[in-house]
Amino acid sequence: MPAAPADPLAGKRLLLAVSGSIAAVKVPQLVSALVQRGAQVRCVLTPSAAQLVSASALASLSRNPCYVEADQWLASQPKPLHIELAEWAELVLVVPLSASSLARLVHGLADNLLASTLLASEAPRLLAAAMNTSMWHGPAVQRNWRLLQAEPGLLALEPASAGLLACDRRGAGRMREPAQLLLAAESLALHGANQDLKGLRLLISAGPSREALDPARFLSNPSTGRMGALMALAAQWRGAEVKLLHGPLQLDPAILEGLECHQFTSAADLELLLKQHQAWANGVVMAAAVADHRLQRPNPEKLSKTDLHQQLLQPEAWQTVPDLLQAMVVAKPQQQVLMGFCAHTGDGLAQAQAKLSQKGCDLLFANPIDQADAGFAAPTNKGWLLQQGAAPQQLGPCGKLELAHQLLSQLNRCLQDLNVPTGF
Numbered sequence: 001m002p003a004a005p006a007d008p009l010a011g012k013r014l015l016l017a018v019s020g021s022i023a024a025v026k027v028p029q030l031v032s033a034l035v036q037r038g039a040q041v042r043c044v045l046t047p048s049a050a051q052l053v054s055a056s057a058l059a060s061l062s063r064n065p066c067y068v069e070a071d072q073w074l075a076s077q078p079k080p081l082h083i084e085l086a087e088w089a090e091l092v093l094v095v096p097l098s099a100s101s102l103a104r105l106v107h108g109l110a111d112n113l114l115a116s117t118l119l120a121s122e123a124p125r126l127l128a129a130a131m132n133t134s135m136w137h138g139p140a141v142q143r144n145w146r147l148l149q150a151e152p153g154l155l156a157l158e159p160a161s162a163g164l165l166a167c168d169r170r171g172a173g174r175m176r177e178p179a180q181l182l183l184a185a186e187s188l189a190l191h192g193a194n195q196d197l198k199g200l201r202l203l204i205s206a207g208p209s210r211e212a213l214d215p216a217r218f219l220s221n222p223s224t225g226r227m228g229a230l231m232a233l234a235a236q237w238r239g240a241e242v243k244l245l246h247g248p249l250q251l252d253p254a255i256l257e258g259l260e261c262h263q264f265t266s267a268a269d270l271e272l273l274l275k276q277h278q279a280w281a282n283g284v285v286m287a288a289a290v291a292d293h294r295l296q297r298p299n300p301e302k303l304s305k306t307d308l309h310q311q312l313l314q315p316e317a318w319q320t321v322p323d324l325l326q327a328m329v330v331a332k333p334q335q336q337v338l339m340g341f342c343a344h345t346g347d348g349l350a351q352a353q354a355k356l357s358q359k360g361c362d363l364l365f366a367n368p369i370d371q372a373d374a375g376f377a378a379p380t381n382k383g384w385l386l387q388q389g390a391a392p393q394q395l396g397p398c399g400k401l402e403l404a405h406q407l408l409s410q411l412n413r414c415l416q417d418l419n420v421p422t423g424f
């Protein structure tokens with residue numbers, strides 16, 4: 001059996017800098033998940049964070065000492081602790097980021113262990129803000145947040161825009177969930193905090209379509225939507241403006257927080273969305289798994305088994321779904337790059353090459369679905385990336401987020417060839 005691809009977080013030295021937000025109670029879950037993925041984790045708490053989450057719990061879960069304010073002044077510590085921690089860390093996760101720590105960071109204050117460690121560190125950093133709605137919307141916090149965006153080398157995740165907060169308010173303020181923070185940390189490990197897609201507008205479709213047979217039954221496929229959703233997240237984290245069009249997904253919805261999402265059910269719904277949004281985009285990724293056939297008229301009433309059987313056997317009851325990728329090629333503005341996905345069994349390269357010339361999209365990713373380490377529902381993926389006029393490129397097997405980054409980099413290269421300005 002071939003060895004599983006290495007986890008991008010395995011062996012990475014991660015510093016978890018925890019400030020005084022109630023969301024700190026979610027940090028143990030994140031630490032535990034990072035350690036299970038093979039990361040080396042050390043935690044540092046502000047005095048307020050130490051009131052909200054137990055340093056002993058974090059020490060146990062991370063298998064390392066958890067540093068608190070008093071540790072900075074230990075006479076047994078020969079090198080200043082903030083320098084030692086800053087130099088040790090390959091990645092820094094400021095989770096959660098409170099209003100006070102945000103202010104310290106953007107104004108260069110170094111008046112506690114966490115703040116001085118952040119100032120001394122040059123590692124890429126992820127920051128996840130969390131606070132009460134009025135605090136978040138307040139002019140001072142908003143001003144500081146804008147100042148933070150202007151700094152290089154970081155990925156700043158604003159709070160979720162809605163939800164119930166610990167203070168019983170509903171609104172913006174809740175920290176992004178650990179499931180998304182884990183992905184963001186993985187993205188940082190893979191690609192750093194480089195905003196090389198800034199200025200781009202990407203339209204990405206993901207997930208299966210469902211074609212109704214009657215109110216109780218539909219025709220669909222096993223796509224989970226994970227590959228397209230991860231491309232959307234990775235693109236947003238690299239600075240692009242992103243719209244995700246998605247069918248019924250089989251993934252934790254918390255990972256989609258912060259993305260502009262438009263849902264579809266059938267191929268006809270997706271066709272409509274594509275018509276609305278295609279012209280807006282510089283780059284389009286069609287990772288959705290769209291049905292090929294549908295009933296001319298889905299039955300308004302639930303059919304009996306026998307009637308359903310009869311109906312499915314009538315050739316005239318069916319129609320072919322229009323080829324959405326081909327329609328997009330026809331509608332494509334000059335400065336747009338269009339990437340298609342094609343699922344295949346057997347010899348993918350030959351099939352994909354034929355499909356690329358038939359459809360005329362700029363890039364086509366041929367994705368095997370008959371192998372254990374790729375395709376529907378697998379955590380990893382692989383395949384051939386084909387480009388008009390270039391040699392096929394074999395990608396993977398690797399995690400789907402890693403593949404998402406590779407595909408986006410190729411899309412970006414094509415956009416640069418068209419002189420679409422990116423990364424400014």
Ligand SMILES: Cc1cc2nc3c(=O)[nH]c(=O)nc-3n(C[C@H](O)[C@H](O)[C@H](O)COP(=O)(O)O)c2cc1C
Pocket residue numbers: 018019020021022023046047048049097098099100101102112130131132135
């Ligand atoms: C129970 C409790 C919950 C709090 N939650 C938050 C929060 O979610 N976000 C925030 O910015 N401050 C919150 N605060 C206030 C901060 O703890 C306080 O501003 C502190 O100065 C933060 O300092 P630090 O950033 O050094 O940890 C909370 C305070 C308490 C007592």
